[in-house]
Amino acid sequence: MSEQKQLKQATLEYAVRLGDDALVLGHRISEWVSYGPFLEEDIAYGNVALDYIGRARMFYSYAAQLTGDDKTEDHFAYMRNEREFSNLLINELPKGDFAYSQLRQLLVDVYASLFLAELVKSKDDTLAAIAAKAIKETRYHLRRSRDWVLRLGDGTQESHNRAQTALDALWGYSHEMFEMDALEQQLADASIGVDVAALRGQWHARVSDILIEATLVVPEDGWKVRGGREGYHTENLGHLLTEMQFVHRSHPGCQW
Amino acid sequence: MNQISLMPKEQHQRLLQRQQSEVSVIWDLLDAVKDPEIPALSIWDLGVLRDVSREQGRVLVTITPTYSGCPAMNTICADIKSVLAASGITWVEVKTQLAPAWSTEWMSAKGQQSLRDYGIAPPDDGEADAEGLMPLAGVRCPHCGSHDSQSISEFGSTSCKALFRCNACCEPFDYFKRI
Numbered sequence: 001m002s003e004q005k006q007l008k009q010a011t012l013e014y015a016v017r018l019g020d021d022a023l024v025l026g027h028r029i030s031e032w033v034s035y036g037p038f039l040e041e042d043i044a045y046g047n048v049a050l051d052y053i054g055r056a057r058m059f060y061s062y063a064a065q066l067t068g069d070d071k072t073e074d075h076f077a078y079m080r081n082e083r084e085f086s087n088l089l090i091n092e093l094p095k096g097d098f099a100y101s102q103l104r105q106l107l108v109d110v111y112a113s114l115f116l117a118e119l120v121k122s123k124d125d126t127l128a129a130i131a132a133k134a135i136k137e138t139r140y141h142l143r144r145s146r147d148w149v150l151r152l153g154d155g156t157q158e159s160h161n162r163a164q165t166a167l168d169a170l171w172g173y174s175h176e177m178f179e180m181d182a183l184e185q186q187l188a189d190a191s192i193g194v195d196v197a198a199l200r201g202q203w204h205a206r207v208s209d210i211l212i213e214a215t216l217v218v219p220e221d222g223w224k225v226r227g228g229r230e231g232y233h234t235e236n237l238g239h240l241l242t243e244m245q246f247v248h249r250s251h252p253g254c255q256w
Numbered sequence: 257m258n259q260i261s262l263m264p265k266e267q268h269q270r271l272l273q274r275q276q277s278e279v280s281v282i283w284d285l286l287d288a289v290k291d292p293e294i295p296a297l298s299i300w301d302l303g304v305l306r307d308v309s310r311e312q313g314r315v316l317v318t319i320t321p322t323y324s325g326c327p328a329m330n331t332i333c334a335d336i337k338s339v340l341a342a343s344g345i346t347w348v349e350v351k352t353q354l355a356p357a358w359s360t361e362w363m364s365a366k367g368q369q370s371l372r373d374y375g376i377a378p379p380d381d382g383e384a385d386a387e388g389l390m391p392l393a394g395v396r397c398p399h400c401g402s403h404d405s406q407s408i409s410e411f412g413s414t415s416c417k418a419l420f421r422c423n424a425c426c427e428p429f430d431y432f433k434r435i
Contacts, residue, residue, distance in 0.1 A: 043411055051415065055325075057324075129355035132354075132357040133357045137324060
């Protein structure tokens with residue numbers, strides 16, 4: 001395979017990864033709709049979910065275009081099995097309680113704000129354009145998750161305990177965000193992808209600032225879970241896909 | 257002659273593009289296409305309509321999404337085709353373009369006024385904060401004109417809006433947030 005062809009194939013896989021990240025998290029967030037603690041929060045979750053699903057559509061549409069055959073975004077979202085999904089594990093974890101979802105959102109939002117600021121500089125025009133669109137929305141997401149973490153952490157004893165429990169449960173999943181494999185290294189070297197390993201220091205500093213302000217204890221690095229990028233998932237993803245893909249698989253090509 | 261324009265640069269460029277277009281008639285026709293969620297606003301005034309051109313009989317309309325997940329884009333696309341079809345233009349392609357990303361700066365002055373009349377505070381009726389995000393207070397109420405207002409939620413009934421309450425007239429209102 002020529003180098004250019006290989007780079008195109010890598011870019012396709014990369015776009016699918018980023019699409020998977022966005023779709024799986026978007027779906028998880030959407031599970032809060034009608035379960036939010038009050039109406040405005042319910043609507044806020046719906047908005048954030050929509051932003052993520054919109055991102056997924058943009059990444060998948062680009063991936064479909066790169067395949068060069070007649071695949072569409074729907075192929076990537078609905079016609080692949082769990083082992084073919086390459087999202088980060090933190091995105092597929094069940095929504096848990098409100099503190100759990102907001103803590104996850106903080107970890108992911110800080111990551112997204114750093115990641116997208118780099119992806120904007122990509123030599124790949126489409127990836128850069130998607131990032132430029134998404135980064136503005138992420139600023140609003142982060143402002144919300146930061147506010148909630150401060151409120152919960154520095155709130156009642158109950159909300160503080162729940163926030164700390166959630167943080168401790170999630171921390172081991174955060175490391176995977178900064179792992180580079182051969183594909184990502186190749187794309188980073190070609191200035192197409194982001195060198196995520198280089199973002200960890202900044203991420204840790206920003207997240208710690210917010211957690212400390214929220215009177216939460218920043219967890220020590222201990223156990224680390226990985227595997228999402230290679231298709232090794234927690235059992236939760238299968239259940240999510242079952243629900244998400246059911247209608248499309250039952251009625252392929254159905255339109256209304 | 258040198259003139260100092262009161263219009264933001266982005267809007268001026270859009271206006272020039274429209275005025276100098278060879279197919280200005282089609283731009284005019286597309287004024288009939290409204291945002292399905294805010295029928296007071298045409299896609300031109302909203303800044304979603306990016307370009308119109310004709311290549312060998314085929315009309316190419318370029319639009320840009322406001323927010324990534326905006327569900328209105330599909331409807332806008334269908335509305336463009338039906339408005340043009342009503343004038344006998346049937347060979348139409350609608351293309352979505354992402355870059356440069358849509359910004360509230362592209363909304364026309366008329367668009368901002370239409371929003372106000374419709375009961376939605378336009379982006380310019382609130383000062384951006386240091387990060388360029390929407391303010392949490394002080395947006396001008398579209399009902400009574402008071403600036404004594406506060407944010408209830410940064411996420412409103414659609415992706416592009418936030419929810420506010422006016423402390424003077426006690427009415428809630430939507431604010432078209434800056435992006």
